[in-house]
Amino acid sequence: MLVRVLGSAAGGGFPQWNCNCPNCDGLRRGSIRATARTQSSIAVSANGVDWLLVNASPDVLTQLRAAPALQPARAIRDSGIAAVLLMDAQIDHVTGLLMLRERSTPLPLMATPEVLSDLSDGLPLTRVLSHYCGVAPLPLALDAPQAVPGLPGVTVLALPLPSKPPPYSPFRERPRRGDNIGLLLANPQTGRRLFYAPGLGEVSDAVLATMRGCDVVLVDGTFWTEDEMIRMGLSRKAAAEMGHLPQSGAGGMIAQLDRLPSGVRKVLIHINNTNPILRDDAPERAELTAHGIEVAFDGMEIAF
Known part of the structure; x- marks a missing residue:
C-alpha cells in the first residue's frame, strides 16, 4: 500500500500569501534553505491506479498536476480519485472539493455525520456541488x-x-465526537499499519496505544512551541487553543513520539509557515533528526 503526501503544510501553505515571517520572507528572497509546500493532504492506493484522496485542500489542482499517478488517462476525462475522505470540516481541508466539480458522476465523500452536517449547513459545499457533479455521501463510522x-x-x-x-x-462552542478524527490504515497483505492525524491536540492513552501498534505514524507538526504565533505577533492563540500539540516542551510531540517502539517510522505533517523545522539547516530540524523524526514534504511517498 502506498501513501503519497500531496501537501505537507498547514493552512495557508508555505510561503503563506500574506505572511512576512522570517520563514516566508526568507523563502521568497532565497536567503534560507527551505522548500515551498502546499496545504496538507495525502492520497492512498493499494494498486497504484485507484486512489483515496484524504482531505481536499485549496491547492488540490496544483497537487494533482504534480502527481501523474493520480491521472491514469483511461478515458477522455478521467481521474484516479475513486473517493475523498475528510478528517474534519476545516476550510483548508474541504474547499478543494469545489475544484473537483467537473466529474461526470457524484463524488463519493467519506466523512463523519458531524462533518457532513457542517458541509451542508455552516459551509454548504455539498449543496453547491449538487449543481455540478454532486456528492455521494458515505457516512464514516x-x-x-x-x-x-x-x-x-x-x-x-x-x-x-x-x-x-x-x-x-x-x-463551534459545542464540540461533538466526530468533529475531528485520526485515521488508521492497514495493509491486508502485510499487516503493516499507518496512523494519520494532521490535527492532534493531545496524545491520549488510546491514541498512544494505536500509534505504538503502527509501523508508520504521520502526525501533527504544526508548531514548534506552544506560544509560537503569539511571540511573532501573528495570533493571540496558543497552539493548544488551535488544537495542535507543539513539538518542543514537556509532553510535546517529540516527547510523545519518543515513547513509541524503535521500529516505528515517525513523520510530521501539517507544518505551519512559522515553524523553524521548515529550514533544512535549522537546529530544530537537527533535534528532530536526533530523535528519529522526519519532516514530510510534498511528493513524499511512504510504502507500508
Missing part, C-alpha cells in the same frame, strides 16, 4: 473498520480526536 467503495484492498478505521469544529460551524 467511528471505531469500526470500513471498506472504501471503488478501492479494493483499502480499509479505514476512524478514531475520534478531541477538537473544536471550524469557526463557521453552528457547533
Whole structure:
C-alpha cells in the first residue's frame, strides 16, 4: 500500500500569501534553505491506479498536476480519485472539493455525520456541488473498520480526536465526537499499519496505544512551541487553543513520539509557515533528526 503526501503544510501553505515571517520572507528572497509546500493532504492506493484522496485542500489542482499517478488517462476525462475522505470540516481541508466539480458522476465523500452536517449547513459545499457533479455521501463510522467503495484492498478505521469544529460551524462552542478524527490504515497483505492525524491536540492513552501498534505514524507538526504565533505577533492563540500539540516542551510531540517502539517510522505533517523545522539547516530540524523524526514534504511517498 502506498501513501503519497500531496501537501505537507498547514493552512495557508508555505510561503503563506500574506505572511512576512522570517520563514516566508526568507523563502521568497532565497536567503534560507527551505522548500515551498502546499496545504496538507495525502492520497492512498493499494494498486497504484485507484486512489483515496484524504482531505481536499485549496491547492488540490496544483497537487494533482504534480502527481501523474493520480491521472491514469483511461478515458477522455478521467481521474484516479475513486473517493475523498475528510478528517474534519476545516476550510483548508474541504474547499478543494469545489475544484473537483467537473466529474461526470457524484463524488463519493467519506466523512463523519458531524462533518457532513457542517458541509451542508455552516459551509454548504455539498449543496453547491449538487449543481455540478454532486456528492455521494458515505457516512464514516467511528471505531469500526470500513471498506472504501471503488478501492479494493483499502480499509479505514476512524478514531475520534478531541477538537473544536471550524469557526463557521453552528457547533463551534459545542464540540461533538466526530468533529475531528485520526485515521488508521492497514495493509491486508502485510499487516503493516499507518496512523494519520494532521490535527492532534493531545496524545491520549488510546491514541498512544494505536500509534505504538503502527509501523508508520504521520502526525501533527504544526508548531514548534506552544506560544509560537503569539511571540511573532501573528495570533493571540496558543497552539493548544488551535488544537495542535507543539513539538518542543514537556509532553510535546517529540516527547510523545519518543515513547513509541524503535521500529516505528515517525513523520510530521501539517507544518505551519512559522515553524523553524521548515529550514533544512535549522537546529530544530537537527533535534528532530536526533530523535528519529522526519519532516514530510510534498511528493513524499511512504510504502507500508
